[in-house]
Amino acid sequence: MRTTTKIATVALGSAALLPFLGAGIAQAADGNTTATLRPVALNGVKANGTAMVTVSGTRIDVTMAASGLLAGSPHAAHIHFGADARHECPVAGDDAKGDGTINTTDGGPAYGPIVVSLTKTGDTSPKSGLAVDRFDTAPGGKISYERGSINVSSDVAQAITEGKAVVVVHGVDHNDNGKYDGETKSDLDPSLPTEATDPAICGVLNAAPAGGMDTGAGGTSTPNNEGMLLLGGGLLIAAVGSGAFTARKARNRV
Amino acid sequence: MSHPTKFGDRRGSIAAAVTVVLLLVGGALVGKAYSGTQSPPQPPAAQSAPSSAASASSSPGTTLSPSSSATTSTPASTSEFGPIMPPSSPISLAIPSIGVNTKGIVDLKLDKNGKLEAPQDFQKAGWYANGPTPGEFGPAVIGAHVDSKSGPAVFYRLGSLKKGAQVSVVRKDGSTARFVIDRVARYPKNAFPTATVYGDTNGRAELRLITCGGAFDQSTGHYVDNIVAFAHLIR
Ligand SMILES: [Cu+2]
Numbered sequence: 350m351r352t353t354t355k356i357a358t359v360a361l362g363s364a365a366l367l368p369f370l371g372a373g374i375a376q377a378a379d380g381n382t383t384a385t386l387r388p389v390a391l392n393g394v395k396a397n398g399t400a401m402v403t404v405s406g407t408r409i410d411v412t413m414a415a416s417g418l419l420a421g422s423p424h425a426a427h428i429h430f431g432a433d434a435r436h437e438c439p440v441a442g443d444d445a446k447g448d449g450t451i452n453t454t455d456g457g458p459a460y461g462p463i464v465v466s467l468t469k470t471g472d473t474s475p476k477s478g479l480a481v482d483r484f485d486t487a488p489g490g491k492i493s494y495e496r497g498s499i500n501v502s503s504d505v506a507q508a509i510t511e512g513k514a515v516v517v518v519h520g521v522d523h524n525d526n527g528k529y530d531g532e533t534k535s536d537l538d539p540s541l542p543t544e545a546t547d548p549a550i551c552g553v554l555n556a557a558p559a560g561g562m563d564t565g566a567g568g569t570s571t572p573n574n575e576g577m578l579l580l581g582g583g584l585l586i587a588a589v590g591s592g593a594f595t596a597r598k599a600r601n602r603v
Numbered sequence: 604m605s606h607p608t609k610f611g612d613r614r615g616s617i618a619a620a621v622t623v624v625l626l627l628v629g630g631a632l633v634g635k636a637y638s639g640t641q642s643p644p645q646p647p648a649a650q651s652a653p654s655s656a657a658s659a660s661s662s663p664g665t666t667l668s669p670s671s672s673a674t675t676s677t678p679a680s681t682s683e684f685g686p687i688m689p690p691s692s693p694i695s696l697a698i699p700s701i702g703v704n705t706k707g708i709v710d711l712k713l714d715k716n717g718k719l720e721a722p723q724d725f726q727k728a729g730w731y732a733n734g735p736t737p738g739e740f741g742p743a744v745i746g747a748h749v750d751s752k753s754g755p756a757v758f759y760r761l762g763s764l765k766k767g768a769q770v771s772v773v774r775k776d777g778s779t780a781r782f783v784i785d786r787v788a789r790y791p792k793n794a795f796p797t798a799t800v801y802g803d804t805n806g807r808a809e810l811r812l813i814t815c816g817g818a819f820d821q822s823t824g825h826y827v828d829n830i831v832a833f834a835h836l837i838r
């Protein structure tokens with residue numbers, strides 16, 4: 350009886366520890382991630398950029414640079430993640446309505462919902478996803494963004510370090526008239542034209558390399574060369590010794 | 604009576620044969636050590652590097668963050684943005700000043716520990732395919748071996764590369780990305796400045812060329828340092 354109780358206690362104890370172990374593993378996933386932001390399929394924006402997200406526990410620091418965007422207009426920018434999403438940028442096949450462009454609804458299956466709003470000031474939650482007055486307006490078509498200490502959930506932090514989160518910068522001037530307009534309204538906010546919310550550039554956050562590289566086998570390294578020299582020299586000295594022995598033997602015979 | 608003499612004779616001829624072998628092998632080794640490859644050129648080890656690089660190099664696990672704990676955004680000037688090219692993978696690399704002209708660049712991945720794998724082929728350079736392509740914003744990374752077990756490899760002379768040297772990368776789309784070297788540094792692998800090498804370049808298309816340097820540790824079979832050349836895209 351007593352033994353059984355003990356075993357049960359131990360088992361319960363380990364079970365109780367499991368969540369903590371799990372938390373420890375999630376914690377250890379801290380890291381540096383980068384995304385190369387490229388034009389979203391079908392939307393025809395000639396822009397590029399990079400984003401870097403550093404994860405420390407449930408805190409993230411973000412930098413982002415992009416150029417070639419519609420100048421002087423707000424560009425909503427987010428980190429997206431959905432457990433059910435493909436964790437990638439949309440492709441032409443995501444154009445569900447077949448209207449020849451990718452809008453936010455089309456992007457959903459690829460990158461999921463907004464999890465962080467990359468606003469310049471104030472709230473960074475999904476609620477600020479379309480806070481157009483707090484996003485970068487890309488003077489000259491360029492964005493240079495930096496924001497530290499954004500708090501996220503542990504799920505989001507983990508998704509970022511595991512390469513499942515996607516950075517998206519929105520705002521596409523489809524008709525090239527220098528502003529967001531047009532009959533089609535945004536499927537996120539009907540008070541905005543779809544041009545204001547269509548995804549422009551996109552990139553999956555991937556772990557940056559950690560540490561250096563092992564790029565050498567030592568064939569030309571100094572220690573190896575010295576070894577060769579030492580061994581060779583040693584053999585030559587031995588040759589002198591055995592040579593002398595041979596000579597002595599030869600002399601003895603005479 | 605004749606036995607000892609015979610025995611002595613045999614010992615004498617064995618010793619003579621041994622002498623010849625020793626002379627040949629020993630001489631060959633000494634000759635190879637002298638005439639053969641010299642150890643690869645080394646840039647000075649990175650010391651108290653300038654500002655941000657210094658703090659970043661303090662530990663290999665340093666974060667890539669610009670370490671600002673600001674809660675609001677502090678937009679940097681966009682005037683320092685450099686030229687940029689659309690994405691396209693690299694297919695060849697030329698660095699005329701150190702005689703590098705390598706074709707068939709292989710894709711590199713991270714290993715289980717998050718470390719960048721080296722190319723399998725000692726005579727090929729590799730590119731970190733999950734990062735930017737050479738010419739896009741951010742640090743494109745190309746690594747290659749300094750040597751094989753038997754002699755020099757692609758980046759044997761990387762350590763002698765000078766500031767201002769030209770590097771060109773031909774890309775799949777037929778375009779050539781031209782870079783100029785900013786500096787060449789040597790870092791211990793156990794204190795590799797991850798942030799400085801792989802961190803965001805804030806609106807500049809840059810290139811990192813990486814190989815091994817420093818002493819060769821026979822026990823691990825690896826060099827103890829990395830040599831990194833930093834370059835940026837020019838028009
Ligand atoms: Cu978004």
